[in-house]
Amino acid sequence: MATDFTLNGKPTRFDGDPETPLLWVLRDHLGLTGTKYGCGVAQCGACTVHLDGKSRRSCVTPVSTVAGKNVTTIEGVEGKTAEAVQSAWVAIDVPQCGFCQSGQVMSAIALLAQKKRVTDEDIDNAMAGNICRCATYVRIRQAIHDASAKLGA
Amino acid sequence: MHALLPSRRAFLQSSGLVLGLALPMRGAAKAAATAVPFAPNAFVRVSTDNLVTVIIKHIEMGQGPATGLATILADEMDADWSQIRVEFAPANDPLYKNLAFGTMGTGGSSAMSNSWMQMRNAGASARAMLAEAGARRWGVPVSAVKVSKGVVSSGTHKASFGELAADAAGLKPPEKPILKTPDQWTLIGTDLTKVDSATKTDGSAMFTMDIRRPGMVHTAILHPPAFGGKASKVVDAAALAVPGVLAVKTLPQGVVVYAKDSYSAMKGRAALDVTWDLSAAETRTSEQLYNTFAEAASQPGNKVEASGDVAAALKGAAKTIEATYLFPYLAHAPMEPMDAVIEMKGGKLDVWMGSQFQVGELGAICATLGVKPEDAALHEQYAGGSFGRRVTPLMEFAVEAASAFKAYGGAAPVKHVWMRENDIRGGRYRPLTVHKVRGGIDAAGNVVGWEQVAAAQSFFKNTPMEAMGIQKGIDDSITEGLADAYHFPNSYIGQHIMEGGVPTLWWRSVGNTHTAYVMETFLDELLALGGKDAVAGRRALMKEARLKAVLSKVAEIADWGGKVAAGRARGVAAWKSFGSYVAQIAEVSVGPEGVPKVHKVWCAVDCGIPINPNVIRAQIEGGIGYGLGHALYSEVVLGEGGVVQQGNFDSYRSLRIGEMPAVEVAIIKSTESPTGIGEPGLPPAAPAVANAWRKLTGKTVRRLPFIHGDNA
Numbered sequence: 091m092a093t094d095f096t097l098n099g100k101p102t103r104f105d106g107d108p109e110t111p112l113l114w115v116l117r118d119h120l121g122l123t124g125t126k127y128g129c130g131v132a133q134c135g136a137c138t139v140h141l142d143g144k145s146r147r148s149c150v151t152p153v154s155t156v157a158g159k160n161v162t163t164i165e166g167v168e169g170k171t172a173e174a175v176q177s178a179w180v181a182i183d184v185p186q187c188g189f190c191q192s193g194q195v196m197s198a199i200a201l202l203a204q205k206k207r208v209t210d211e212d213i214d215n216a217m218a219g220n221i222c223r224c225a226t227y228v229r230i231r232q233a234i235h236d237a238s239a240k241l242g243a
Numbered sequence: 244m245h246a247l248l249p250s251r252r253a254f255l256q257s258s259g260l261v262l263g264l265a266l267p268m269r270g271a272a273k274a275a276a277t278a279v280p281f282a283p284n285a286f287v288r289v290s291t292d293n294l295v296t297v298i299i300k301h302i303e304m305g306q307g308p309a310t311g312l313a314t315i316l317a318d319e320m321d322a323d324w325s326q327i328r329v330e331f332a333p334a335n336d337p338l339y340k341n342l343a344f345g346t347m348g349t350g351g352s353s354a355m356s357n358s359w360m361q362m363r364n365a366g367a368s369a370r371a372m373l374a375e376a377g378a379r380r381w382g383v384p385v386s387a388v389k390v391s392k393g394v395v396s397s398g399t400h401k402a403s404f405g406e407l408a409a410d411a412a413g414l415k416p417p418e419k420p421i422l423k424t425p426d427q428w429t430l431i432g433t434d435l436t437k438v439d440s441a442t443k444t445d446g447s448a449m450f451t452m453d454i455r456r457p458g459m460v461h462t463a464i465l466h467p468p469a470f471g472g473k474a475s476k477v478v479d480a481a482a483l484a485v486p487g488v489l490a491v492k493t494l495p496q497g498v499v500v501y502a503k504d505s506y507s508a509m510k511g512r513a514a515l516d517v518t519w520d521l522s523a524a525e526t527r528t529s530e531q532l533y534n535t536f537a538e539a540a541s542q543p544g545n546k547v548e549a550s551g552d553v554a555a556a557l558k559g560a561a562k563t564i565e566a567t568y569l570f571p572y573l574a575h576a577p578m579e580p581m582d583a584v585i586e587m588k589g590g591k592l593d594v595w596m597g598s599q600f601q602v603g604e605l606g607a608i609c610a611t612l613g614v615k616p617e618d619a620a621l622h623e624q625y626a627g628g629s630f631g632r633r634v635t636p637l638m639e640f641a642v643e644a645a646s647a648f649k650a651y652g653g654a655a656p657v658k659h660v661w662m663r664e665n666d667i668r669g670g671r672y673r674p675l676t677v678h679k680v681r682g683g684i685d686a687a688g689n690v691v692g693w694e695q696v697a698a699a700q701s702f703f704k705n706t707p708m709e710a711m712g713i714q715k716g717i718d719d720s721i722t723e724g725l726a727d728a729y730h731f732p733n734s735y736i737g738q739h740i741m742e743g744g745v746p747t748l749w750w751r752s753v754g755n756t757h758t759a760y761v762m763e764t765f766l767d768e769l770l771a772l773g774g775k776d777a778v779a780g781r782r783a784l785m786k787e788a789r790l791k792a793v794l795s796k797v798a799e800i801a802d803w804g805g806k807v808a809a810g811r812a813r814g815v816a817a818w819k820s821f822g823s824y825v826a827q828i829a830e831v832s833v834g835p836e837g838v839p840k841v842h843k844v845w846c847a848v849d850c851g852i853p854i855n856p857n858v859i860r861a862q863i864e865g866g867i868g869y870g871l872g873h874a875l876y877s878e879v880v881l882g883e884g885g886v887v888q889q890g891n892f893d894s895y896r897s898l899r900i901g902e903m904p905a906v907e908v909a910i911i912k913s914t915e916s917p918t919g920i921g922e923p924g925l926p927p928a929a930p931a932v933a934n935a936w937r938k939l940t941g942k943t944v945r946r947l948p949f950i951h952g953d954n955a
């Protein structure tokens with residue numbers, strides 16, 4: 091059974107097991123490897139994408155459930171908020187090993203898209219599902235505040 | 244160890260063209276084939292489009308060596324930072340060995356220290372040749388030539404590195420290149436942006452897990468439930484019935500499911516019905532191991548160091564205390580689980596891996612597959628973290644991946660990836676360790692005696708590294724640093740190497756993960772018992788001036804002795820590891836779960852000449868977070884029958900953003916040679932928190948993690 095959805099703005103069809111988690115459809119079938127596997131059980135956030143603009147753990151999202159919806163991955167994310175977040179990330183060198191960072195960036199963009207002026211508590215809540223084993227958390231927090239400031243909050 | 248490239252000359256010839264830039268910095272044009280006429284040594288190439296590519300012999304797993312090594316070379320070369328690109332070295336010991344190891348490899352926070360002079364010389368040599376090329380072109384003496392920011396000039400003459408590359412290629416490298424004096428450095432010591440931040444922010448950085456090859460088969464492996472078990476009966480009908488599953492094979496390491504994609508492989512794995520033979524497995528529980536190890540530690544064991552007469556000193560002491568400390572097994576759990584891609588085509592073997600032990604692992608894969616090393620190539624990838632996990636004395640993961648590839652017949656490229664459950668349950672843990680310690684003070688509060696015995700497995704045992712790692716019955720990693728920090732008039736340090744079937748390994752900062760914790764918390768108690776200040780008391784006992792200096796520095800930036808907010812307390816700890824000196828002060832309150840909420844950690848660090856302060860601060864932040872996360876929340880527990888109780892991040896708890904303290908770092912402006920930074924930030928963090936916690940609550944934490952019920 092085929093599943094049709096919009097991926098990074100383009101109509102996309104997946105012809106395979108509708109139970110397949112979106113993560114593996116993206117990585118193995120569509121070649122978008124920026125979205126990472128870290129746990130497979132919605133614990134680490136490395137697989138975070140946007141589903142109709144909201145953060146979503148793609149490892150526990152059967153592809154059938156995104157039918158007709160908009161999926162955005164790190165490869166396709168764009169706009170003012172995304173730019174502010176990503177440039178803040180690079181300006182203070184957030185990544186260490188980098189493996190969690192696609193997911194961190196996607197969660198941060200979703201947070202600031204929803205709420206421009208954020209408190210530390212907002213960051214703690216919105217980013218709690220994203221593990222960074224390298225513990226780049228000090229800089230993740232700083233980069234989100236910097237991006238928030240740049241967005242004129 | 245095998246040399247995989249026949250000679251330096253062949254290497255240089257083959258480097259005439261760089262096809263694509265492996266690791267472009269931000270804004271870099273992608274993959275243009277450009278002439279690279281100037282490759283004066285194994286570490287640098289200059290192309291006609293004026294890019295300088297630095298060849299990185301170390302794995303980049305987040306600790307920043309790619310940036311650090313490029314910085315050293317670029318500075319001595321007087322290149323402009325914006326023209327620098329980096330590329331990982333191929334597996335080749337003669338050219339790229341870690342000078343501290345004798346083979347390619349990364350560990351022990353040695354990347355900067357072993358490469359320091361090598362990269363300086365490589366950069367200075369290239370600089371001298373470019374300067375000479377300019378002098379010849381313009382008919383001026385080389386003394387009249389200046390090099391700065393990638394431009395060679397003399398009076399009105401001016402040329403970029405790229406423009407002079409072809410001329411420079413014809414010149415002889417200087418025998419002894421002239422190195423800069425520290426005041427001439429322009430890049431070393433500055434906060435340069437890292438070479439890989441942009442691609443790691445936009446999702447384009449490639450890791451092993453991202454490699455895709457035509458016709459590639461994906462695997463999932465099921466390991467035995469206890470260490471040392473073997474599959475005795477495999478019923479695979481249900482697994483083979485999963486659409487997309489191609490085959491099931493049983494290896495000594497476990498049962499492998501091959502499939503068209505990752506999801507089918509995992510589904511097939513879940514459908515396996517395996518009976519395991521556990522007759523040779525380690526079936527003891529963690530509790531049983533603790534008891535056995537604690538019993539051993541109550542005996543003196545093998546002597547590491549002794550001074551004076553500790554028995555008499557403790558007997559005559561005004562006050563004594565004693566304690567038993569328990570440290571659990573810990574998984575490294577790098578964000579990217581272990582993985583490799585292997586392909587064989589036309590008799591040539593290609594391996595994609597983030598290898599931390601390049602020549603050794605490629606050699607092990609070749610040996611498993613019966614391929615000659617000269618027919619094999621390793622394509623080194625970024626590694627999504629390691630913390631020690633990606634280098635093992637027996638190279639088991641490389642062998643397992645090769646075995647999985649071989650069992651499928653070698654016809655298709657195989658991507659062998661561990662699931663998180665394989666990783667958490669897969670062993671090679673930080674060793675479970677027990678310390679017993681006794682200490683005494685005299686009536687004036689001076690420490691008069693210190694006796695400490697540790698019991699742990701040695702990860703060198705029964706490996707090719709045993710002769711190096713265990714000498715006269717002593718594995719230094721078990722008691723690392725205990726004899727080095729303080730002057731005690733009477734002391735005894737001993738250790739027992741324990742037997743056990745759980746594979747163990749170095750884990751970020753190795754033995755210092757527990758030795759620093761015991762010494763720094765127990766000494767803190769003794770000092771408090773004797774009415775001494777934790778900073779002044781330590782300083783009076785410390786052996787090394789550089790350790791005293793970081794302690795004083797951290798006391799200064801944290802205003803030690805100043806006012807602390809109500810409901811909070813501060814603790815201090817200092818430790819030297821991997822040649823670097825680190826002191827930290829932590830401020831804590833009681834968190835919602837009855838464990839410390841760590842608000843802030845102040846840190847002073849002396850790691851020799853600070854090559855890139857930005858990277859140093861990042862490693863201190865990361866080391867503190869990694870150390871605290873495990874000390875507060877993580878343990879791998881062997882339950883009934885030796886079965887690991889944890890399997891994923893729901894049970895093997897990781898530090899999360901709300902649990903990360905603020906970090907303030909002061910870097911000592913040292914003129915000593917650079918030393919490690921990937922690991923030394925970790926050891927003082929947990930004891931500093933424990934000392935603050937004791938001050939705040941009166942509770943001593945002797946069993947890790949803090950969240951363990953025994954500490955309530």
Ligand code: FES
Binds near residue numbers: 128131135
């Ligand atoms: S892989 Fe989806 S949350 Fe970890």
Ligand code: FES
Binds near residue numbers: 189221222627
């Ligand atoms: S940067 Fe390594 S896990 Fe986050």
